[in-house]
Amino acid sequence: MTDTAIAWDTYSQQRPERRRTNARGETTWFNWTQYPDHGPGAELLEVPAGGRVLDLGCGKGGNAAHLASLGVRAVGVDVSPRQLAAAQERWGATPGLELHQAEAVSFLAQDRDGFDTVYSVYGAVWFTDPTRLLPAIRERLRPGGRLVFSQRPPVEGCYGCQASYIPRGADEDPLVVKRWDYEPDGWERVLKEYGFTDVTADVLAAPPGKRTTGTLIVRTRA
Template sequence: MTDTAVAWDTYARQRPERRRTNARGETTWFNWTQYEDHGPGAELLELPGGGRVLDLGCGKGGNAAHLAALGMRAVGVDVSPRQLAAARERWGQMSGLELLRAEAIRFLQEDLDGFDAVYSVYGVAWFTDPALLLPAIRERLRPGGRFVFSQRPPVEGCYGCQASYIPRGSDEDPLVVKRWDYQPEVWKQLLHRYGYTDVRAQVLAAPPGPRTVGTLIVQAGT
C-alpha cells in the first residue's frame, strides 16, 4: 500500500478550497455529505456546550472550525502535512481549534482526556480497519458521547476491505490506499460488537440533480 501521508498529500492537491460562504451566507458550517448545502449538520453530534470533539481526518479543517465557532473545543487530526497547512492557513487563529498531525489510532491511544464526540467525514473511519478503530474510539468517548461518521455507500457486492485509488499524473500509476465498505446493517452489527449503543445507519439520498450516489451516515452512542 502507498505511504498514507503521501497519498493524502496528493489528494489534497486535487481538492478545491471550501467556499468562503455557503448558500445561507455563513462563513462556517458543517457538512456530512459530498454535496454542497445538503444534509444534516453538527446537531448529529449532540454536543454539550463547550464540549470536546475530535475530527479524525480533518483535512482542510472546515468542519472542525465550525464547531470551534460554536464554542466547542475542537481537535482536528490528520496525517497529511499539506492538508494541515491549508487548515492552519485559513483557520489557525480560531479560538478553541487545535490542529495536529498524527496517526489516528496512535493519537487515540495517547490522548487520555476523552471526548464528548468523535466524528469522521469521508475520513479515517472509511480508511482504517474497524477492528482497530472502533474499540479505540469507544475507549476515548466520555459517558453519553457520540461517534458519527459518513462515507460513500458500498457498491453492491464489494464489501469489506477494498482498494481505493488516488489518481496522479497521466504518466503515473495511481496511489492505492485501503478502505472499508459495509452495508448499513453490517456497520450496526460491528458497532454493537464493540460496545456502542443507540446505533443508527442509513443512506441519505443525493439531492435532486444528475448525481445519484447518496451518503452513508452512521451514528452511535456510549
C-alpha cells in the same frame, strides 16, 4: 513521510478549497455529504455546551472550525501534512480549535482527556481498519458519548476492506489506500461487536439533479 500521508497529500492537491461563504452567506458551516448545501448539520453530534469533540481525518479543517465557532473545543487530526498546513493557514487562529498531524489510532492512544463526541466525514473511520480504530475510539469516548461518521455507500457485493485509487500524473500509477465498506446493517453489527449501542445507519439521498450516489450516515453511542 508514510505512504498513507503521501497518498493523502496527493489527494489534497486535487481538492478545491472550501468556499468563503455557503448558500446562506455563512463563513463557517458543517457538511456531512459530498454535495454543497445539502443534508443535516452539526446537530447530529449532540455535543454538550463546552464539550470536547474530535474530527478524525479533518482534512482542511472547515467542519472543525465551524464547531469551534460554536464554542466547542474542537480537535482536528489528519495524517496529511499538506491538509493540515491548509487547515492551519485558514483556520489556525480560530479560538477553541486544535490541529494535529497524526495517524488516527496513534492519536487516540496518546490522548488522555477523552471526548464527548468523535466524528468523521469521509475521513479516517472510512479509511482505517475498524478492528484497530473502533476500540481506540470506544476507549476515549466519555460515557454516553457519540460517534458519528459519513462515507459513500458501498458498491453492492463489495464489503469489508476495499481499495481506493488516488490518481497521479498521466505516466504514474495511482496511489492505493484501503477503505472499509459496509451496508447499514453491516455497520450496526460491527459497532455493536465493539461495545457501541443505539446505532442508526441510513443512506441520505443525493440532492435532486445530482448523481445518484447518496451518503451513508452512521450514528452510535458509547
